[in-house]
Amino acid sequence: VxxxxxxxxxxxxxAVYAPGLDPMDFHAVAEAWVDDAWHVVDATTxxxxxxxxxxxxxxDAADTAFLTVTRGGAALASMEVTATADALPDDxxxxxxxxx
Numbered sequence: 001v002x003x004x005x006x007x008x009x010x011x012x013x014x015a016v017y018a019p020g021l022d023p024m025d026f027h028a029v030a031e032a033w034v035d036d037a038w039h040v041v042d043a044t045t046x047x048x049x050x051x052x053x054x055x056x057x058x059x060d061a062a063d064t065a066f067l068t069v070t071r072g073g074a075a076l077a078s079m080e081v082t083a084t085a086d087a088l089p090d091d092x093x094x095x096x097x098x099x100x
Contacts, residue, residue: 001030001060004041009033014040014099015055015064020047020088026055028064031099039096048091054099 004011010033018027027047031038040049058064
């Protein structure tokens with residue numbers, strides 16, 4: 001995000017769920033404003049960009065935090081996520097991809 005902004009390209013941080021990661025997990029990517037639309041930029045190329053599912057969008061990591069505790073503590077008793085992914089598409093890195 002910082003590099004894109006330094007180059008004069010509007011950019012923002014996006015927290016995503018990435019079915020292509022092994023194991024499937026949360027992931028952070030950038031979006032850049034190109035050709036009048038936001039397009040995903042993932043320097044890691046760990047998961048196919050068309051499969052990424054947006055969780056939150058913000059200026060930086062503080063805007064996209066999954067959990068913020070300002071006073072005291074927070075206890076998470078349990079959490080379970082179940083996802084079934086079909087065969088994942090190949091990712092053409094030369095193509096612009098917009099998140100859903």
